[in-house]
Amino acid sequence: MLYFLKEWQDAWGPFRLFEYQSVRAMMAGFTALLVGFVIAPRILCWLRNVRQPERSEKLMGNLAKKGNQVPTMGGLLVLIPTTVSVLLWARPNVYVFAALLVYLGMSLVGWVDDCRKVALKSHDGLSGRAKMGGLLVFSLLGIGLLLAWPESREKMVELWLPFVKEPVLPMAGWPLWAGIAFAVVFFCVVTAGSSNAVNLTDGLDGLAIGCVISTTLIFGVVAYLAGHSEFSSYLHISNVPGAGELAVWCAALVGGSMVFLWYNAAPAEVYMGDVGALGMGGVIGAIAFMVNQPFLLVLVGGVFVVEALSVVIQVAYFRRTGGKRVFLMTPIHHHFQKKGWPVTKIVIRFWLLSLLFGIAGLITLKLR
Numbered sequence: 170m171l172y173f174l175k176e177w178q179d180a181w182g183p184f185r186l187f188e189y190q191s192v193r194a195m196m197a198g199f200t201a202l203l204v205g206f207v208i209a210p211r212i213l214c215w216l217r218n219v220r221q222p223e224r225s226e227k228l229m230g231n232l233a234k235k236g237n238q239v240p241t242m243g244g245l246l247v248l249i250p251t252t253v254s255v256l257l258w259a260r261p262n263v264y265v266f267a268a269l270l271v272y273l274g275m276s277l278v279g280w281v282d283d284c285r286k287v288a289l290k291s292h293d294g295l296s297g298r299a300k301m302g303g304l305l306v307f308s309l310l311g312i313g314l315l316l317a318w319p320e321s322r323e324k325m326v327e328l329w330l331p332f333v334k335e336p337v338l339p340m341a342g343w344p345l346w347a348g349i350a351f352a353v354v355f356f357c358v359v360t361a362g363s364s365n366a367v368n369l370t371d372g373l374d375g376l377a378i379g380c381v382i383s384t385t386l387i388f389g390v391v392a393y394l395a396g397h398s399e400f401s402s403y404l405h406i407s408n409v410p411g412a413g414e415l416a417v418w419c420a421a422l423v424g425g426s427m428v429f430l431w432y433n434a435a436p437a438e439v440y441m442g443d444v445g446a447l448g449m450g451g452v453i454g455a456i457a458f459m460v461n462q463p464f465l466l467v468l469v470g471g472v473f474v475v476e477a478l479s480v481v482i483q484v485a486y487f488r489r490t491g492g493k494r495v496f497l498m499t500p501i502h503h504h505f506q507k508k509g510w511p512v513t514k515i516v517i518r519f520w521l522l523s524l525l526f527g528i529a530g531l532i533t534l535k536l537r
Contacts, residue, residue: 190393194417197258198424205250205428212249213432213439216240239437242283244445246432247378247425248276254421262411263318264459267311268418271455274307275364276448283442294443304361304451311455312356316349321459324409325352329461331468331533334405336461356455359463363454366473368446369480369500374435376502376516380472380523381449382426387469387527388456389419394534395460405537407461415456422449435513468533471526472519476500 186192217240252273259265281303282294295303315321326348328338339348371377394400396413429445432438450473457466467474479501486495497507505515 190396190413190416193258193260194389194393194420197254197417198420200257201250201254201421201424202427204253205246205425206431208249209246209428209432212245213240216242216245216439239440241287241440241442242280242444243429243433243439244276244279244441244443244448246429246439247422247441247445248272248448249425250428251421251425254424255418258421259414259417262414263315263321264409264412265414265418267314267321267459268415268452268455270314271307271311271360272448272452274310275304275360275451276444278303278307279368279443279445279447282447283444300443300447301361304364304447305357307451308357308360309353311360312353315356315459316352320410322349324407324461325356325459327407327461328355329407329464331464332537334537336407355463356458359458359466360451360454362477363457363466363470363473364447364450366470366477367450367453368443370473370476370502371441371446372500373502373506373512373516374437375430375433376519377441377446378426378430378433379516379520380470381453382423382430383520383523383527384453384466384470384473385419385422385426387530388453388460388462388466389416389423390531391462391465391534392416392419392456392460395462404534406534409460412460415459418452419456422452435516465530465533469527469530470523472523476502479504 252269255265255269278295278300282300285294286292294300312325315325326339326345327336328351329336338351367377367381370380391406392415393413394404395407395409396411396416398408398410401408426449429439429441433441453470454463454466457463457469477500479496480499483494483496483499486493496504498504502515502519506512
């Protein structure tokens with residue numbers, strides 16, 4: 170909680186810098202990066218005995234055969250530095266704690282799933298129903314915390330749409346319980362959906378984490394703008410007092426993600442595992458919801474949306490046609506891999522698309 174050192178600025182002038190979110194965001198990213206690189210060798214040493222068959226090996230036969238050499242649960246390289254950095258640099262408020270609750274809770278679900286896969290030496294971890302149930306439990310706890318706090322409750326029942334200068338919900342005459350019920354359901358949809366979308370994207374070395382970094386950077390900027398009354402008023406976006414601390418949160422997540430990318434870039438030394446993908450996806454969705462920009466996530470996280478939609482389309486078409494397929498394989502990055510594209514080319518092109526989606530999302534803020 171280094172924010173509170175600002176109270177000692179009379180004793181030492183530079184302590185006043187800790188009051189500024191921009192300074193603490195930069196320091197949070199740097200701290201997560203430093204902590205990550207310090208602990209990474211020890212975690213990797215431990216994880217070398219924690220391996221599961223590579224997902225693409227099961228799906229694609231001889232296209233990938235390194236699953237027995239690469240450890241999983243590498244999401245810990247993001248989880249630990251990010252949590253430490255957030256606790257050090259973010260000013261404590263309900264948004265910071267709600268994001269931590271969702272992140273740690275969904276990471277726990279992923280951890281159990283990964284441990285089960287490793288123990289059984291199989292791709293079959295938790296059942297789909299059990300995994301979704303765990304995600305929904307922590308989604309409910311997160312939105313419950315936000316609605317229990319009077320200052321955040323008022324903002325969480327609002328619904329903002331892109332290109333619209335005012336919230337479209339709640340409408341005049343809506344009872345409070347209706348707004349709360351809508352917020353609970355929508356928060357669960359956004360967080361669980363984002364969590365699963367990131368998990369589906371995690372299939373090639375560096376693919377998911379690169380897209381997570383660009384998406385998180387954009388929402389760090391959006392959180393800073395939403396928490397600033399003048400900027401939010403100028404851009405006609407929702408002003409969420411206290412949400413600027415989520416910019417510090419995002420910076421810490423970016424720092425931790427960069428550590429993981431260092432080791433996950435092709436050829437990967439460690440895989441993310443569900444402990445990484447579920448937690449990071451869930452907290453990105455939670456942050457998008459808390460700054461009243463859940464629909465912006467559809468654009469900024471466009472790569473995740475496309476990956477998830479490719480699976481939905483493939484499954485629906487397969488069932489309707491009795492076995493026919495739209496894509497050679499899903500998620501869609503495997504479709505291009507089947508077509509013979511080099512893995513590195515697929516990953517870099519998806520990174521570029523993610524960056525373009527993010528820039529487009531920022532532009533929409535100005536088009537209101």
